[in-house]
Amino acid sequence: MLPCQRKTRSQSRQGRSHQALVAKNTLTCPGCGEAKLPHCACKACGYVRPGLKVGAQAQA
Numbered sequence: 001m002l003p004c005q006r007k008t009r010s011q012s013r014q015g016r017s018h019q020a021l022v023a024k025n026t027l028t029c030p031g032c033g034e035a036k037l038p039h040c041a042c043k044a045c046g047y048v049r050p051g052l053k054v055g056a057q058a059q060a
């Protein structure tokens, strides 16, 4: 199937104005200082929130 009508250059560009990539929001881990995602365990030390650590290095 082909599009019934060719889009103008303006229409194509207006549609692409919604395709920009957005940077992920990151927090600094208070345990080790690495960048981590909010509400997720830190990949380096397993820190989630005060009093909760998960993962292999949870004892540290």
Ligand SMILES: [Zn+2]
Residues within 6 Å of the ligand: 029, 030, 031, 032, 033, 034, 042, 043, 044, 045, 046, 047
């Ligand atoms: Zn960490």
